[in-house]
Structures are given as C-alpha cells and as structure tokens.
Amino acid sequence: MAVVLQKPPLRARLAPLVRGYDAPFLLAVALLALIGQVVMYSVAYDIPGRFADHLRNLLIAAGVMLVVSQIPPQRLQALAVPAYVAGVLLLVAVALFGVTRKGAQRWLDLGVLTIQPSEIMKIAMPLMLAWWFQRCEGRLQVRDFVVAAALLALPVGLILKQPDLGTALLVLASGLFVIYFAGLSWKLIVPLLLLGAAAVATLVVMEPQWCAPGVDWVVLHEYQRQRVCTLLDPMRDPLGKGFHILQGLIAIGSGGLWGKGFRQGTQTHLDFVPERSTDFIFAAFAEEFGFVGVLGLLAAYTYFIVRGLLLATHASTLFGRLLAGALILVQFVYAFVNMGMVSGILPVVGVPLPFLSYGGTAMVTLGASLGMMLSVGRHKRLMPT
Numbered sequence: 001m002a003v004v005l006q007k008p009p010l011r012a013r014l015a016p017l018v019r020g021y022d023a024p025f026l027l028a029v030a031l032l033a034l035i036g037q038v039v040m041y042s043v044a045y046d047i048p049g050r051f052a053d054h055l056r057n058l059l060i061a062a063g064v065m066l067v068v069s070q071i072p073p074q075r076l077q078a079l080a081v082p083a084y085v086a087g088v089l090l091l092v093a094v095a096l097f098g099v100t101r102k103g104a105q106r107w108l109d110l111g112v113l114t115i116q117p118s119e120i121m122k123i124a125m126p127l128m129l130a131w132w133f134q135r136c137e138g139r140l141q142v143r144d145f146v147v148a149a150a151l152l153a154l155p156v157g158l159i160l161k162q163p164d165l166g167t168a169l170l171v172l173a174s175g176l177f178v179i180y181f182a183g184l185s186w187k188l189i190v191p192l193l194l195l196g197a198a199a200v201a202t203l204v205v206m207e208p209q210w211c212a213p214g215v216d217w218v219v220l221h222e223y224q225r226q227r228v229c230t231l232l233d234p235m236r237d238p239l240g241k242g243f244h245i246l247q248g249l250i251a252i253g254s255g256g257l258w259g260k261g262f263r264q265g266t267q268t269h270l271d272f273v274p275e276r277s278t279d280f281i282f283a284a285f286a287e288e289f290g291f292v293g294v295l296g297l298l299a300a301y302t303y304f305i306v307r308g309l310l311l312a313t314h315a316s317t318l319f320g321r322l323l324a325g326a327l328i329l330v331q332f333v334y335a336f337v338n339m340g341m342v343s344g345i346l347p348v349v350g351v352p353l354p355f356l357s358y359g360g361t362a363m364v365t366l367g368a369s370l371g372m373m374l375s376v377g378r379h380k381r382l383m384p385t
Contacts, residue, residue: 020378021069022311028304029065029370033058035300036355042263043284044277050358054277057360061367068371073320073379076372080131083124084151090117091158098162103223106162118167119361121155123368125171126326129178134319140183148179163221166337166349173333177326182318207232227347234344247272248283248342259290277358279350282342301354305332311377320376327369 037055044050071079090108094117099107107114129148136144152175159168180189203210210217211229220228226241234242234249251267260266265287267273276284286294308328315321331354338353340346352362 021374022307022377025304025307025311025374025377028300028307031300032304032355033062035297039281039285039289039356040277040358042288043265043268043281044358045263046269047277050277053360054358057358057363060360061363061370064364064367065371065374068368069374069378071371071375073315073317073323073376076127076323076375077131077134077319080124080127083120084128087117087120087124088155088158090115090120091155093117095158095161104162104164106164116361118155118159118162118164118171119365121159121171122167122174122330122365123327123372125152125155126174126178126323126330127372129175129182130319130322130326133178133182133322134317137318145179145182145184148175148182152176152179163224165224166351169337169349170330170333170351174326174330177329178322181322181325203228204232211236224347227349231344231347244274244280244348245344247274248280249344251283251287252343255287255290255293257291259286259288259293261288264288278352279338279348279357280342281356281358282339282353285356301332301335305329308373311373315376316379320379324373324376327373331366331369 037051037058040054041051044054094105094108098105099109099114101107106118107116128151132148132151133140133144152172156168156172156175159171207229209215211225211232215225216222217225230236230241230245234245236242238246247267251265251273254260254267255265263269265273265284267287268276268284273280273283273287275281285297289296305328308331309325312321312324312328315324334351334354337346337349337351338357341348341351352359354362354366
C-alpha cells in the first residue's frame with residue numbers, strides 16, 4: 001500500500017519563524033516606523049528620491065531584524081568575541097590607513113565598498129560585555145569590572161582618535177549600560193555624576209573666558225570646542241557656527257501648539273532648517289506637527305523603550321538581560337541626544353533620530369539591534385502582555 005506524504009501548508013511551515021515574538025514590542029516598532037515614513041514624506045517630499053530611499057532602508061532593516069531574530073541568544077553569545085575582535089582590528093586598520101574625509105579618518109576602503117568600522121562597535125560592544133559578565137556570573141569581583149572597563153576603553157579610544165566624538169559617546173554608553181546592569185555599585189556612580197555636574201557648572205560660569213578666541217582646550221579638538229561654545233552662546237556667531245542651532249529653535253518655536261500642517265513647514269521647505277531629513281529632522285517635525293505632535297512622538301518612544309526594558313527584565317539568561325537592556329537604552333540615548341542637540345540643550349553631534357532620520361547604515365544597525373532584542377524575547381520567561 002502506497003504511503004502519500006502530504007506537504008504541510010505554508011502557514012504551518014512559516015509558524016516557527018514568527019512564534020514567540022513579543023507583540024507589544026513589535027507594535028511599538030511598527031508605530032515608530034510608520035511615523036518615520038509619514039514624517040520623511042512630509043519634510044522631504046521635494047528632495048528627489050529621499051522618501052523612496054528611506055522606505056528601501058526601512059525594508060532592508062526589517063529584513064535584517066527578521067534574520068537576526070532567528071538567531072538564538074546562545075549563538076549570539078558565541079558571536080560576541082569574534083565580532084568584538086573584528087571590530088577592534090578594523091578600527092586599528094582605520095587608524096593606520098583609513099580614508100580621510102572632512103578632516104576625519106573614519107572610513108576603510110575595502111575596494112568594493114567603503115565601511116565605517118565604528119558602527120560595528122555599537123553592537124559588538126554590548127555583545128562583548130554581556131558575554132563577559134555572563135562568563136563571570138555568580139562570582140563577580142572588582143577585577144571583572146576592571147577588565148570590562150578596559151574592553152570598553154580600547155575601542156572608545158580608537159574612535160576618539162579618528163576623531164568621532166558622537167559615535168565614541170554612543171559606544172561608551174552602550175558599554176556603560178551593560179556594566180551598570182551587571183551590578184556596578186552606586187557608590188562608584190554617584191561621585192562620577194557629581195563630578196560631571198560640577199564640570200558643566202564650571203563650564204557655564206567660565207564660558208566668557210574659555211570660549212574667547214585663541215583659547216586651546218587641549219583635551220578637545222577645535223571643532224569640538226566650537227560646538228560646546230556655540231551651545232552656550234549661539235548668538236556668538238549667528239550666521240556661522242550658531243546658524244544650525246538658531247534655525248532649529250526657530251522651526252520648533254514656529255510650530256506652536258498644533259503645527260503648521262502636513263508638508264506646510266516654511267522653515268523646513270525654504271531650506272532654513274539644515275539637514276532636515278537627517279540630524280535635524282526633529283526640528284522639521286516640530287514645525288509641521290507642533291507641540292501636540294511632539295508629545296505624541298515622545299509617547300511612542302516612551303512606550304517603545306519601556307516595553308523593551310520589560311522584555312529585557314524577563315530574559316531567561318544574564319546575557320540576554322544585559323544585551324537587551326543595553327540595546328534599548330542606546331536607542332533612548334540616540335533619541336535624547338538628537339532631540340537635545342536640536343533643542344539647544346546639547347552640543348550638535350552627528351546622532352540620528354531612530355526610525356525618523358534618513359541614513360542606511362543607522363537604519364541597518366537599528367534593525368540588527370531590534371533583531372537581537374526579539375531573539376532574547378523569544379527565549380524569555382513568562383511576562384505580562
């Protein structure tokens with residue numbers, strides 16, 4: 001008697017690929033992605049190809065997210081050391097024979113393409129430190145935190161040398177979040193916070209003397225000094241170095257309560273807002289959608305971050321908790337720094353606004369980070385919906 005083997009239906013074959021995803025977290029991702037597409041069309045419809053390219057980048061990031069989410073946390077843990085070593089070696093290669101553009105040596109020409117290795121460390125750094133603390137679980141000592149600090153300092157120092165202060169701070173933040181979640185004592189954190197607050201207060205008081213022409217800060221490059229000084233007093237050079245901050249503030253203020261409306265931003269479409277589809281997209285958004293729109297955007301980011309943290313707390317391993325917690329808080333840092341620099345409370349640095357800013361590399365990095373979080377979530381302990 002012949003045996004007939006019936007092929008399972010497509011739905012049954014695809015079910016294992018999507019089973020276990022955290023639906024509320026995916027909802028937050030989808031909401032922010034939708035907002036990003038609407039905003040990109042509104043503020044950049046008159047830039048040829050910008051909306052289509054942003055949609056393409058988003059679809060590529062979604063594909064990366066889906067692929068990475070299929071990798072179990074155990075396999076991600078095994079990839080931590082190779083990814084970190086490869087990232088550091090590429091940073092060393094950049095220091096030795098990297099491509100220089102606009103005075104910064106940040107890129108590496110591989111012949112068929114040019115890459116920016118510092119982007120790799122945004123993911124490799126939390127991976128490596130999460131692997132390290134998982135290895136030390138149950139027997140953490142002071143020396144383990146010292147080793148973690150050394151692992152963090154090496155790539156951060158190489159990135160600072162390029163120089164790329166913005167990326168260095170993001171890589172530093174991703175590592176510090178892992179170290180904090182691993183159990184770093186508040187007795188060590190509070191003095192650093194107080195020292196930072198004292199440094200900021202001193203800088204504000206001494207601004208007239210320290211920002212005078214010809215003063216060398218030694219620890220910072222001249223362009224970095226100019227950014228800090230411009231933040232403290234944008235009117236020092238309103239048509240030059242202070243132009244970006246002032247125009248961003250004007251655009252935000254002109255949006256009022258309800259905004260000027262979809263595709264109606266005058267500061268935006270008359271090209272007064274610089275980099276309106278990339279670093280300064282928040283200023284363009286605030287002009288067209290107003291204070292109410294900004295509150296809605298902040299609510300969407302808050303839901304995204306809170307759900308991500310909840311997902312991290314219910315991870316089944318220490319590695320998963322540290323990795324997911326660091327990755328979601330790095331997205332918080334992205335959003336906070338971008339909105340802060342556009343609003344005039346932080347120096348201008350090249351940090352995109354997640355989901356909204358145009359940029360292929362940043363979007364793919366975001367997709368990989370979300371994929372890792374979803375992978376951790378698929379192997380989680382029971383958590384509320």
